[in-house]
Amino acid sequence: xxxxxxxxxxxxxxxxxxxxxxxxxxSLLLGTHPPELxxxxxxxxVERFDVGGSTLRAALSRMVASGDLRRTDVGYRLSDRLxxxxxxxxxSVRPRTRAWEGDWExxxxxxxxxxxxxxxxxxxxxxxxxxxxxxxxxxxxPANLDRPLPAGLDEVAERxxxxxxxxxxxxxxxxWPLDAWSDAARALLGHVGRTGRPxxxxxxxxxxxxxxxxxxxxxxxxxxxxxxxxxxxxAYADYRRELEGEVRSLVGGA
Numbered sequence: 486x487x488x489x490x491x492x493x494x495x496x497x498x499x500x501x502x503x504x505x506x507x508x509x510x511x512s513l514l515l516g517t518h519p520p521e522l523x524x525x526x527x528x529x530x531v532e533r534f535d536v537g538g539s540t541l542r543a544a545l546s547r548m549v550a551s552g553d554l555r556r557t558d559v560g561y562r563l564s565d566r567l568x569x570x571x572x573x574x575x576x577s578v579r580p581r582t583r584a585w586e587g588d589w590e591x592x593x594x595x596x597x598x599x600x601x602x603x604x605x606x607x608x609x610x611x612x613x614x615x616x617x618x619x620x621x622x623x624x625x626x627p628a629n630l631d632r633p634l635p636a637g638l639d640e641v642a643e644r645x646x647x648x649x650x651x652x653x654x655x656x657x658x659x660x661w662p663l664d665a666w667s668d669a670a671r672a673l674l675g676h677v678g679r680t681g682r683p684x685x686x687x688x689x690x691x692x693x694x695x696x697x698x699x700x701x702x703x704x705x706x707x708x709x710x711x712x713x714x715x716x717x718x719x720a721y722a723d724y725r726r727e728l729e730g731e732v733r734s735l736v737g738g739a
Contacts, residue, residue: 504688506536506544511553512691514563515571516725517732521562526736533731535684573613576632577697578718578725585629585704587653588646592634594622596641607641615701617660625660627653629704657707670696670713677720690724693717 504512509531514520522530531541545561548554554561563571592611599607608618614634616624628646638644649656657663673693680689700714708714 502688502692504534504684504691506531506540507548507553508691509534509536509684509687510541510544510548510561511563511567512687513728513732514554514561515567515574516728518729519562520568520571521557521560522732523560523736525560526732527560530732530735533683534687573698574694577694577700578722580700580702581631582629582702583631585627585706587648588628589625589649589653590616590628590630590634591645591647592616592624592638592642593644594624594642599641610635610638613698617701619660625649626701627657627704627707630702654707657701657703661701661703663701663709663712666696666699666701667709667711667713670717674713674717674720686724687728690721693721693724697721 510527513527513530514522528538528541532538536544545554549556549561552564553567555564594607596607611618611624614632615630616626618624625647634644673689673696676689680686697714697718700717702714705712
């Protein structure tokens with residue numbers, strides 16, 4: 486039988502922003518372990534992603550000056566402050582979880598007198614821990630992640646666990662836009678088999694990483710049916726192995 490609405494539009498394509506030279510360099514180093522590449526091989530590698538030599542040199546100079554990169558004896562390495570970003574990116578592919586028994590992590594912000602920049606930084610840190618804000622200053626999530634909260638959090642917040650009276654699935658749907666995340670993930674997956682040029686693939690999988698970092702990694706019982714989180718992580722893991730193979734081939738064959 487045909488569709489009752491043949492004029493129904495196709496799902497909206499995910500927005501894929503072309504990567505700047507800085508983003509290309511960071512994407513390559515964030516996916517490399519250890520996060521360092523010889524200067525010559527880095528130059529040869531970024532050519533595959535439509536970054537020319539003069540553009541590369543200008544970007545490297547700015548990135549060293551801004552503290553994104555460190556110049557080493559042989560090339561360039563991620564700065565210490567970006568190693569945490571690499572850790573989060575790695576964890577987005579293989580999040581460490583544990584059996585969920587119904588408890589929720591609770592973080593209540595108690596610090597006062599903070600300026601806008603400090604408040605924004607704390608929100609970024611809490612979101613990075615995959616917590617969601619129920620109301621101002623009250624953050625929570627199911628206690629199914631196998632990771633400690635940073636010790637410095639005790640200086641600005643109280644921590645604990647609770648069992649909310651509200652049904653867990655309803656609370657999860659209130660805290661996270663699960664349907665929107667799932668739709669965007671499926672749109673990204675639809676691009677995977679249709680994107681061939683190296684620059685386009687790097688742009689696509691940079692978007693995949695950003696999306697995985699926003700995955701709440703909830704217990705299966707709280708997710709909508711056919712949740713595409715594992716499928717998207719598998720697609721990114723395949724691409725990262727592909728990219729690491731190219732890096733090893735280039736550096737090893739120099």
